[in-house]
Amino acid sequence: MTPEELSKTIKKSLESLISAKKIAVKDIPEIKIERPKSKDHGDYASNIALMVAKPAGVNPREVAQLLVDELSKNQAFKKVEIAGPGFLNFTLESARLGEIVRTIIKEAINYGHTNTLQGQNINVEFISANPTGPLHLGHTRWAAVGDALARVLVASGAKVAREFYINDRGTQIDKFGISICAAANNEAIPEDGYHGAYIKDLATEIVKEKPEILKLSKDKQVIEFREEGYKKQLKQQQSVLDDFRTHFDVWYSERSLHSSGAVEKGLAVLKKHGHVFELEGATWLKTTDFGDDKDRVLIKADGEYTYFASDTAYYVDKRSRGFDVNIYLLGADHHGYVNRLRAVSACAGDDPDKNVEVLIGQLVKMLKNGQEVRLSKRAGNIITLEDLVDEVGVDAARYTLTRYPVETSLTLDIDLLTSHTNDNPVFYVQYAHARISAVLRAAVEKGIDWQKNTFNPALLITSQEAELLGALSEFPRIVAASASLREPHRVARYLEELATAYHSFYSACRVLPMDGELVTDVTNARLLLCAATRQVVRNGLDLLGVSAPEKM
């Protein structure tokens, strides 16, 4: 019996109590099942009696007693008890608890998938860096988290597009061109330009491929260097992300919004809803109508569209492509954007509470040699995605970055990560997977056909086995919660718990027969439990984009 089935069973009992007029409740709340922290409280617990007691006007323990009377008829329970103020504690017959193994083996890679978000069309935009330099550590966090988020959303039945918005227009990219041009001509790079060493590399590379650029006028050179540099830098970002196993469905260029007429179209939509006005030669959007602290300029007095104009157009464009929910992953330095984005949505006639979701992530800090490393692309003193990967590898980098809720600031101590890589939780989880794989390999070598032999779940009776089975049954709810709360870190935390449960089980319960012993039904039951655990570990790691090695 899975938690979902238990929930349904309780609901049925409650309904029959209501129709028998033993209790008066109008609306049955969602019946939550949790796994008690203490083993004394059984396999599962529910607080439903406490929830309905008040509206029914009865003592919670009385409600609990009525439910116990009803539920005790069910053969699946070994015990149903009332505890504390009115909790229901369920202890399942071990055969029923163990059935989850069969379910997992049968559903395989689909175990954990639900349809809780079915019918939703979600756009997840993340990273969206300027193509003017390498991706830094902040971007890396979004790469890991954004991708993992997209994966849990898909696993929960949503239709998802991962999108990267390329800021290829405006002053930043112009400065980028000026900087490369200066480097190519051995001139000093302007103070507000880009100073990273990669600028010089780009300059050298471009000059080598197209030496004739240097013969052009300075104005034309700047443009050429900008365009060539842009192409190369974008390609570099794309290839780095590819290696990082973060793949985008759409790379959306800001320039294309302008060339396709999307900007004018967006403006028209906003005008239609009556929130655009002119003042002192500029065109404004009245975002203060919807909670922004000041109105925003769409077209400057000199006729240039602002970056904000692109943003509004991009939003309107996303909506016209059918996305109901638009998730933005932004750094804390962009939090001033939230009200603006929500206001844009409202100005376009949408409901920001429904159509816009902004996840603000705190910045990643990094310590090296005990000192904080400042992340600044402009200063050139940056830790890039590649640096991190070179130090700790893709798996450890992705796992470490997805392990924490995004709203907490993160301090990575590089010295610690590099010198103690074995202490990284990702290895703990991966090790469980490798360990199980080794056991299953050994079983095959011994000629045990555990997949064909009969499985008797009633034989999984030790406390470690019960614990492991309980953890396995939680996975689908963890994935669904990660998706609906937009918190993929829950998957990582869950995997650590699952790995702990497995390692405990492994130490306490011998799986394969010792020399001279025979293969028993217990052997088979445990082997299947191992196989099921491996499947769940694998499914979970996959949601995080982390590999599940069979050997380490």
Place this chain on the structure above:
RNA sequence: GCCCCCGUAGCUCAGUGGAUAGAGCGUUGCCCUCCGAAGGCAUGUGCGCGUGUUCGACUCACGCCGGGGGCACCA
């Protein structure tokens, strides 16, 4: 001044209103003559402060205190 995030164990951090608040690292001590010791078992200390909502608050609301970040016709 206004806005956002965070204050939980010595350190880094979990904890969608529920029972005795948890991991890892660090400390100390056990467990491999047989499935992977990158493991297991044991070992003390803690929710910044104060009101309120609730049967019940680390969790929600308000106010303090402390730390971080942000407030452009920049992108």
